[in-house]
Amino acid sequence: MVKARTSAAELIEKGRVRVNGARETSPGHAIKTGDVLTIALDRTVRVLKVTAFNERRGDAASARVLYEELSEANPDSRRN
Template sequence: MVKARTSAAELVGSGHVRVNGTRETSPGHAIKLGDVLTIALDRTVRVLKVTGFNERRGDAASARVLYEELSGANRN
């Protein structure tokens, strides 16, 4: 959703991320398979279900197969 870990941490710290409907304030919170993330970005809200994890960090294309978009934004 964002390009850098620091940007992701800022989103969480500023209250723009919910995990399973609960506002998350700790950037180090563990995410599990099946968790639903709600992320407020700019003027949109994205709702994503975690469907997998990579062993290593990868590019955006490889990350797209690790979640299911539940909201209308960027949905194919």
């Protein structure tokens, strides 16, 4: 969702991340498979279910297979 760990930590510190419905306050909180993350970004809210983890950091393409998108990527696409 963000490119750097510091950006992710900022989202958490600003109260924009929930883990399983509870607001997260610690950037070091451990996440496990099956957790549902709700992330409030500038113009969207993303809801993701963690499905797996990588041994090492990777690019965005390799990260996409590690979660399931539960929210619609583009809410405007619902309009007819």
